Amino acid sequence: MTTVHLSNVTKHYGSTVAVQDFNLEVADGEFVTLLGPSGCGKTTTLRMLAGLVEPTGGRILFDDQEVTWLAPRARNIGFVFQAPALFPHMSVADNIGFGLSVKGRDKAFIRQRVDEMLDLVDLEGYGKRLPAQLSGGQQQRVALARVLATDPRVLLFDEPLSALDKNLRDTLKYSILELQRKTRKTAIYVTHDQSEAFAISDRIVVMNAGRIEQIGTQTDIYLKPRTPFVAEFIGANNGLNGTVVAVDGSGDDAVVRVDTGGLLLRRRGRTRLTPGQAVLAYIRPEDLSVLEDGDGRVHLNTIEGTIDRLIFEGASAQLRVEVAGVEMRADISGGQRLALVQREGRVRLGFDDVTLIPSEAEAGTAVVTDGVPDEAGPAA
Amino acid sequence: MARLRTAAFLAPAALLALLLLYAPLAFIVNMSFTVTNSFLSPGGPVYSLENYAAMVQRYLPNLFVTVQLAALAMLVDLVLGFPFAYILVRRIRYRDLVRALMVFPMFGALYVAFGMSFILLPGGPADPLIHAFGLRNTDLLFSLPAVVFAMSIFTFPFMVMSIGTALSNVDPTLEEAAACLGARPWQTFWRVVLPLTRAGVVAGSLMVFGWSIGAFAEPLLLGSLNEQRSLALTLYKRGVVENDYGLSSMMGVVLLSVAFVVTYFSLRYSRGALVD
Amino acid sequence: MSAASTPRRRPLLSSRRLATIASHAYIWLCLILFVLPFLALLSQSLGQRGGASGLGNYAAVFGSFGDNLFWSFKITGLTLLIDLAACLPAAYALVRYPVPGKRLLFSLLQLPLYVPGAVIGLSLLLTYTFVYKIDSMWGLVLAMAVGSFPLMMTPIVVAMKDLPVMFEEASECLGATKWQTYRRIVFPLIGPGVSAGLLLCFIIVFNEYLVTLFVHPPALETAPLKVFNLVRTNGLAPTTAALAVTMQLISFLAVIVFFRIFGTRHFKGTYIL
Numbered sequence: 001m002t003t004v005h006l007s008n009v010t011k012h013y014g015s016t017v018a019v020q021d022f023n024l025e026v027a028d029g030e031f032v033t034l035l036g037p038s039g040c041g042k043t044t045t046l047r048m049l050a051g052l053v054e055p056t057g058g059r060i061l062f063d064d065q066e067v068t069w070l071a072p073r074a075r076n077i078g079f080v081f082q083a084p085a086l087f088p089h090m091s092v093a094d095n096i097g098f099g100l101s102v103k104g105r106d107k108a109f110i111r112q113r114v115d116e117m118l119d120l121v122d123l124e125g126y127g128k129r130l131p132a133q134l135s136g137g138q139q140q141r142v143a144l145a146r147v148l149a150t151d152p153r154v155l156l157f158d159e160p161l162s163a164l165d166k167n168l169r170d171t172l173k174y175s176i177l178e179l180q181r182k183t184r185k186t187a188i189y190v191t192h193d194q195s196e197a198f199a200i201s202d203r204i205v206v207m208n209a210g211r212i213e214q215i216g217t218q219t220d221i222y223l224k225p226r227t228p229f230v231a232e233f234i235g236a237n238n239g240l241n242g243t244v245v246a247v248d249g250s251g252d253d254a255v256v257r258v259d260t261g262g263l264l265l266r267r268r269g270r271t272r273l274t275p276g277q278a279v280l281a282y283i284r285p286e287d288l289s290v291l292e293d294g295d296g297r298v299h300l301n302t303i304e305g306t307i308d309r310l311i312f313e314g315a316s317a318q319l320r321v322e323v324a325g326v327e328m329r330a331d332i333s334g335g336q337r338l339a340l341v342q343r344e345g346r347v348r349l350g351f352d353d354v355t356l357i358p359s360e361a362e363a364g365t366a367v368v369t370d371g372v373p374d375e376a377g378p379a380a
Numbered sequence: 381m382a383r384l385r386t387a388a389f390l391a392p393a394a395l396l397a398l399l400l401l402y403a404p405l406a407f408i409v410n411m412s413f414t415v416t417n418s419f420l421s422p423g424g425p426v427y428s429l430e431n432y433a434a435m436v437q438r439y440l441p442n443l444f445v446t447v448q449l450a451a452l453a454m455l456v457d458l459v460l461g462f463p464f465a466y467i468l469v470r471r472i473r474y475r476d477l478v479r480a481l482m483v484f485p486m487f488g489a490l491y492v493a494f495g496m497s498f499i500l501l502p503g504g505p506a507d508p509l510i511h512a513f514g515l516r517n518t519d520l521l522f523s524l525p526a527v528v529f530a531m532s533i534f535t536f537p538f539m540v541m542s543i544g545t546a547l548s549n550v551d552p553t554l555e556e557a558a559a560c561l562g563a564r565p566w567q568t569f570w571r572v573v574l575p576l577t578r579a580g581v582v583a584g585s586l587m588v589f590g591w592s593i594g595a596f597a598e599p600l601l602l603g604s605l606n607e608q609r610s611l612a613l614t615l616y617k618r619g620v621v622e623n624d625y626g627l628s629s630m631m632g633v634v635l636l637s638v639a640f641v642v643t644y645f646s647l648r649y650s651r652g653a654l655v656d
Numbered sequence: 657m658s659a660a661s662t663p664r665r666r667p668l669l670s671s672r673r674l675a676t677i678a679s680h681a682y683i684w685l686c687l688i689l690f691v692l693p694f695l696a697l698l699s700q701s702l703g704q705r706g707g708a709s710g711l712g713n714y715a716a717v718f719g720s721f722g723d724n725l726f727w728s729f730k731i732t733g734l735t736l737l738i739d740l741a742a743c744l745p746a747a748y749a750l751v752r753y754p755v756p757g758k759r760l761l762f763s764l765l766q767l768p769l770y771v772p773g774a775v776i777g778l779s780l781l782l783t784y785t786f787v788y789k790i791d792s793m794w795g796l797v798l799a800m801a802v803g804s805f806p807l808m809m810t811p812i813v814v815a816m817k818d819l820p821v822m823f824e825e826a827s828e829c830l831g832a833t834k835w836q837t838y839r840r841i842v843f844p845l846i847g848p849g850v851s852a853g854l855l856l857c858f859i860i861v862f863n864e865y866l867v868t869l870f871v872h873p874p875a876l877e878t879a880p881l882k883v884f885n886l887v888r889t890n891g892l893a894p895t896t897a898a899l900a901v902t903m904q905l906i907s908f909l910a911v912i913v914f915f916r917i918f919g920t921r922h923f924k925g926t927y928i929l
């Protein structure tokens with residue numbers, strides 16, 4: 001039953017800014033993931049939450065208790081490291097019982113709790129083994145059990161799966177989620193792997209260069225990126241520099257001219273853009289579809305270009321098309337991808353959704369747009 | 381708070397070094413400028429450069445012998461030690477056995493010198509060999525070669541360790557690459573192995589030299605009067621036997637200076653940075 | 657294609673095999689040289705002189721030399737304790753805490769290794785006599801400690817550096833105090849490094865005669881000092897050889913036992929390869 005509150009948390013290492021003005025509220029029982037490229041300050045933030053690093057500024061609260069300056073052991077947190085960090089000289093059972101034994105709990109209680117935990121992570125009967133006698137995935141599960149045994153207020157994960165191979169990662173991430181749901185612990189999870197973040201989070205915090213770029217659900221950050229960084233970092237995107245040439249009177253629809261080639265893009269829905277404003281226009285590759293002659297579908301935008309090449313990826317295919325001097329990527333799935341294999345020459349592409357972000361938009365200052373307007377259906 | 385803790389952790393070792401090494405060394409530096417044992421006289425110590433003048437006028441040969449012995453021991457170690465280290469690191473499976481046997485000299489120069497004198501004694505086990513070279517036991521027992529030999533046995537493991545560490549950091553495929561490019565073994569050695577291990581070789585040699593500077597039991601038990609003039613021995617005789625504290629302190633300072641200079645370069649050359 | 661230039665069979669003694677044989681021969685030659693002084697002492701100690709049988713020489717080791725051996729063990733034991741007390745916290749701080757001038761400090765703490773024994777001996781003799789006024793056994797113990805603690809420090813520092821901080825962090829996050837972390841996590845995990853340090857210090861201190869010669873209290877004669885004195889006054893007597901052999905055998909036993917338990921890799925950075 002713990003909420004976590006970070007306000008203006010900042011960490012500088014000499015002149016390096018590791019984390020700057022980090023503000024976040026995590027609800028009780030919520031699973032929040034910090035996602036961002038290497039070196040963006042995820043680990044630093046997590047370690048400040050654990051008390052392993054002292055912040056340069058700001059406050060951290062668990063519920064109403066300020067913990068900013070508390071030592072790790074006084075915070076009652078559970079920290080799962082990238083490597084399992086099991087104490088190599090102790091048996092699995094002793095590892096799991098460690099947190100209780102240092103607090104002086106009696107032996108019988110510890111033994112019972114250890115058994116419960118082994119049960120929880122599906123490792124009954126492994127208590128007597130040494131960590132070296134377990135596989136990587138089992139070790140990480142013991143690390144989880146060790147952390148849960150102390151009944152922590154908050155679970156902190158620092159890329160706990162990144163040292164494991166892909167199959168294990170996939171199964172273990174769901175085990176982590178399941179355990180978190182079962183124990184109803186507030187969890188903060190660090191990763192640089194988008195699919196991992198998307199699979200298990202309630203909310204995602206996208207970070208870049210020590211700052212928060214955007215906080216939101218999976219659909220928020222995918223469909224309504226607030227900054228160019230988020231638009232480009234999450235998923236694949238076609239990004240085009242352009243200028244707003246017209247906004248209709250009610251501030252609803254906008255037309256943007258792409259700087260190279262002069263292509264015109266239309267966008268439905270409310271904006272707060274003004275004509276003459278420089279914007280970045282983003283079109284998701286999967287939103288582009290190839291139009292055949294006589295195709296009945298009607299799109300808000302239709303563009304024409306020359307096929308550069310087709311990269312066949314199995315379930316889908318990447319079509320690279322040169323449109324008015326810019327290369328665009330279209331992801332084609334279904335039967336159409338097979339038809340395209342031999343295709344050359346000109347092709348027409350249609351799409352409805354365009355995300356517009358003012359070029360000067362920085363972290364936290366994004367003005368824009370409702371991303372994909374719900375009402376923007378295919379219309380004439 | 382954190383600083384206090386750090387200081388407290390470092391205090392025992394620092395105090396030990398400060399009170400029992402640096403302070404005493406400072407004390408003999410001071411003492412080395414006092415005349416004989418005027419330090420004890422009621423009138424207080426008489427300061428002069430007399431001891432250092434004596435060094436230049438009378439004890440230069442002692443310094444020379446000391447340096448000569450150390451340099452020769454270092455050379456013997458280097459010449460014998462490089463191939464040893466090379467074979468040990470590259471060719472040998474029974475390394476632990478070698479390591480275990482190699483610790484024997486480390487137990488002390490005293491036993492090495494003591495054992496050597498038994499070997500060289502008339503009627504000893506080395507007799508046939510000595511006579512085969514047309515020598516007499518007395519040519520060897522109290523002689524410069526015997527001293528140098530004992531000293532180099534004592535320091536040999538240190539040399540091998542230093543070179544061996546450097547060698548094990550050199551990827552053996554480099555040598556194979558050189559061989560495949562048509563280099564002869566000696567070319568590979570001269571142009572690939574040696575340049576890559578130079579730091580270890582230099583550091584090891586300097587270290588051995590620095591340690592040999594203070595040799596005591598070897599010249600005493602195996603040397604002629606000439607080798608017995610080495611500074612460490614002279615220092616003991618003047619200081620402990622004859623109670624000339626000023627003079628022996630001066631010799632201590634000279635020895636110390638040589639050792640420090642050598643050590644300084646040795647540590648600069650070795651991978652020395654154990655803590656960073 | 658002349659048959660002479662392409663031998664059809666593998667030659668019995670190729671140059672490669674010759675080189676291999678020569679390599680092994682060389683190693684063994686050097687090893688014999690190392691052990692030769694010991695073997696000479698061993699054969700002498702078993703030799704006869706004046707009717708006493710070979711093993712009789714060893715009777716003295718447990719008779720009149722018993723005292724000296726006792727002193728050696730006592731002095732060595734106390735020295736190791738002081739070394740541990742000085743090195744464990746210092747190595748921890750040097751590796752884990754931000755210490756200004758870390759490298760310089762480490763070098764300064766390593767320096768005793770490189771000061772010639774006679775100089776340490778003389779400087780301590782003079783300071784003990786004129787400044788500290790120490791003339792008890794503790795003077796000798798402290799002298800041994802200052803000369804040997806760098807040997808203890810190195811393997812502990814290496815072991816600390818090889819120990820990821822993660823284990824300590826994990827322990828603290830699980831609620832352990834600094835002391836609990838140190839005792840239950842750090843100490844067991846650097847144990848082999850500590851033991852390597854103990855072994856090194858043991859063989860050095862146990863056999864130390866030179867500094868001892870300068871600073872030993874009048875009534876106290878350690879075993880190596882006894883060997884030294886006997887060699888000088890009594891010549892090359894088999895009983896003296898027996899004592900020297902005993903000392904080396906004890907030291908060697910310690911080495912073998914250690915290698916058996918921990919292996920050799922914990923001597924990284926020290927002077928055993």
Ligand SMILES: Nc1ncnc2c1ncn2[C@@H]1O[C@H](COP(=O)(O)OP(=O)(O)OP(=O)(O)O)[C@@H](O)[C@H]1O
Nearest residue numbers: 013016017018037038039040041042043044045192
């Ligand atoms: N102890 C430190 N001393 C100096 N700089 C540090 C320290 N720890 C982290 N930094 C710097 O702070 C920044 C953020 O580091 P952090 O480890 O939080 O990144 P991260 O997002 O976890 O990256 P990764 O995905 O690679 O783990 C980096 O630029 C890093 O170089």
Ligand SMILES: [Mg+2]
Nearest residue numbers: 042043044158
């Ligand atoms: Mg990280």
